[in-house]
Amino acid sequence: MTDSNEFVLQEEAGHVARLTLNRPASRNALSVAMLAALSQRLDGLEKRGDIRVVVLQAEGPAFCAGHDLKELTAHRSDADGGRGFFEETMRGCSALMQKIVGLRQPVIAAVDEIATAAGCQLVASCDLAVAGPNARFCTPGVDIGLFCSTPAVALSRNLAPKHALEMLLTGFPIGAEAALRIGLVNRVSQDGARTGARALAELIAAKSPEAIRFGKRAFYAQREKPLVEAYDLASAVMAENMLAEDAKEGIAAFLEKRAPEWREP
The missing domain is CATH 3.90.226.10 (2-enoyl-CoA Hydratase; Chain A, domain 1)
Structure with a gap:
């Protein structure tokens, strides 16, 4: 196209x-x-x-x-x-x-x-x-x-x-x-x-588009913060990311030794 x-x-x-x-x-x-x-x-x-x-x-x-x-x-x-x-x-x-x-x-x-x-x-x-x-x-x-x-x-x-x-x-x-x-x-x-x-x-x-979206946003947001605040923000993002569908699928695929199937965001 x-x-x-x-x-x-x-x-x-x-x-x-x-x-x-x-x-x-x-x-x-x-x-x-x-x-x-x-x-x-x-x-x-x-x-x-x-x-x-x-x-x-x-x-x-x-x-x-x-x-x-x-x-x-x-x-x-x-x-x-x-x-x-x-x-x-x-x-x-x-x-x-x-x-x-x-x-x-x-x-x-x-x-x-x-x-x-x-x-x-x-x-x-x-x-x-x-x-x-x-x-x-x-x-x-x-x-x-x-x-x-x-x-x-x-x-x-x-x-x-x-x-x-x-x-x-x-x-x-x-x-x-x-x-x-x-x-x-x-x-x-x-x-x-x-x-x-x-x-x-x-x-x-080929990676999880959902994880990439979480990661890019968090990378730039934490970079401008002091160390403690950066870790607070990154920890909150990690917890939110853990609840996402791609994380559930990716971890399950890893444990089951199969290729993950990412969903379209």
Whole structure:
């Protein structure tokens, strides 16, 4: 089944949906229209119990070049100098990144090209990321007088502070192996990011969708809390998860030495 619109293509195979950023001429920049299209796609998938994993990939020479600087610059002639449009754009981008984190399904970025600025933020906001051998990542806002403050939110939650700040302060691009070493991506696939992401997605899609939903939500919720509160929250989630149908089935299957049969959420 294939469903597409002008900006983001959607293709499904089994329990995995693949979203493809499809504005190669603009290097898949996050214009207002691109933000809206991707957000709409995610909203549709959020409601789909049959889709267990989402892969985000891109067409063209760049995974995503960040914000559309031409679009932003065009609004400098607005009466307010562009402030209103700039604020609206940054709020929309931030909302999209949070939507990815809050999505019931895990989201895997498949990056074969360069991801810059808010494009790097997009990769860091995904739950997992697979890079091809030629992928590159950078936050070069400092080169044009615009510090990547919103990408810093996602980077600082993925990387050690010194790694994140080095990327932000220098704007220097790093390759796939360096991104793997500092934790920006999970693995480098020599067969290409799409192949590696597909294998990872299928592995996760075979697990209990109910357990994955519990786990993703709890992971992000506990991470922002002090240790005691984090354990309190995780303990409550574990108890709730134990009462779920997939946990009953999974434990019974383990004890009976058979394959579990997961129900669709």
